[in-house]
Amino acid sequence: MTHDIVVGVDTSEASRRAVTWACDLASVPRPDGWTRTPEPAPADGSGETSPEGDPVSEQRQESDPAARVLLCHVIPWSPFSFTTNEENERRGSRREAELKAAQEQVLEPLEKLAVDRGTSVSTVARHGDTADVLAAMARGSGAGLVVVGRTGDSSKLRARILGSYTSELAQHCPVPVVVIP
């Protein structure tokens, strides 16, 4: 397990606060000797990180042991929902469009926020159940912490009826979960 942090994000204000908080934490020196060396933001600064972590960044950890932040946006989707033939026919192209919109409207602004704070950041958008995907991301990336905003996009009523994904996440996540108010 690393000091990397997975942040579950959407378009809410709480998500911005969660990203800021995670970036601040990532820059804090660790008792086990990890210190953050501030570095200029990488030129490309974007792109998806494979959850397993790539060899390049493994190497970098020795010289630059900054904790990294993975911004993850989950598009609600269930493989067990009922659909019509017409929806099925266009599902492939709609999926692409949804991923593109998530990247542009949700992830890029928050990524910029993190980059501005000098954090080493990557982004990923994925379809599925919010709690399940965030827990899987934490497991897959070896991150040591998951950070989410409290309210999210869903309304109070919805949360009352369906339960909030944050409490569900807390129950299933293999690593500690921080909920930012």
Next chain:
Amino acid sequence: MSSLLAAAPVLTTAEPTGIDAAISDATTPVADWITSIVFFSVDVGGASLPLIVVWLIVAAVIFTVYMGFLTVRGFKHAIDLVRGKYSNPNDAGEVSHFQALATAVSGTVGLGNIAGVAVAISLGGPGATFWMIMAGFFGMSTKLVECTLGVKYRNERADGSVSGGPMYYLEKGVGKVTGSHAFGKVLAVAFAIFTIGGSLGGGNMFQSNQATAQIVAVTGGESSIFADYNWIIGVIFAVAVGAVIIGGIKSIAKVTEKLVPAMAAIYLVSVLVVILFNLDRVLPAFGDILTGAFNPTAVAGGFVGVLIVGFQRAAFSNEAGVGSASIAHSAVRTKEPATEGYVSLLEPFIDTIVVCTATALVIVISGAYQDEAASELGGVALTSAAFETVIPWFPILLAIAIVMFAFSTMISWSYYGMKAVGYLFNDSTKAEFVFKIVFVIFTVIGAALSLGPVIDFSDSMIFLMSVPNVIGLYILARTVKRELKQYQVKLATGQIKEYDKAGQVVN
């Protein structure tokens, strides 16, 4: 869906008058003529055997043997696929196996499972159930073959949308295997034309007719305010269907897609309730079904007669060999066409073996079929009477279920018809639009017509689809076998990855 109740009473409405009569008179002779050709029958031991039923059953048995009873061996794998055990989390957001299956099933589950079974039992006794189950079992193989092909030869357009189904495998697949593109094209065009007919007939007129009859029945039968104005109910249906397929009003389709599974669940729960109330009669009922299958009493044609009745209803109910499901299944995103073959084998299982058997059990244990008056009712009324013995308010629930099933079947078949038009006219949106208009007009016609001609025409067109389709399936059977073989090798050698709940590879 379709149930197709050739030469058997389902729900009969009063003789049409006024506008209903005018519509009926104009179309009946045409329907009669087509029917006489498609349902050419031979006499076997006193029972009339339509050759088209032989055509479907023989194909189903041959494919079952040729694929080495894969429907039995691969059953667990099919369920694992639907559960998503082999779905890569990176593909999340694409059409899942479950969704493809559910869409196809919602097009087939319906009146056939409610009315068709009742017809079979009132004509052939409890033993007909056994032969329905057998036919459903063999039909699983036909589905497996046609749905594998649907995915293998589908067209993927630049925008990422997909079109598949018999039109495409008949043209591309048969064209390649026989070396005669023209032959493949002829089969494909014939299939597309029959699909348009099936879409307008069994997928539309029959549905609106039966739903209308059911509405009239629960609102007071001949004294119903709708009794002489069936076409008004038809217009209401047409507006609802039009709103979805022309107006693109997604909310209506969405509501239907959610309600149909709920209706199916309520239906099966009702079956369980009836069974629980009659636990002591369940074993004797199975006994009746088994002895009736081989030693029927008082059935025209005896053993052969009951076998024909059972086979016919099953073929009508699960559409194996008709090719419709192949259109629905080809939208799934998979690298392996074989996976969709496996998944689709569950369709006749759910439709015929589970749901039809459930209905049959209720009818047999309630004893409703033995009641002279009830067996004269036939169709929906018999099923309704059987449930009523335990659940008095069931007829109303059944009426709602029938309207929902009918509506979702109309939406599904409008899509199949539209894809056939799209194939014939090069995906022309103009042609597809014209088809949609014609489709809603036929919804009204179906409601206004008397039942006989509607059923005959509906059956004819849907069964005609199986002629070019099954010819193609024979020609492409070796291709399918190879496709399945290479998939099984990949599966055995671990090239097909299995994922756990957290999205991690487990093997």
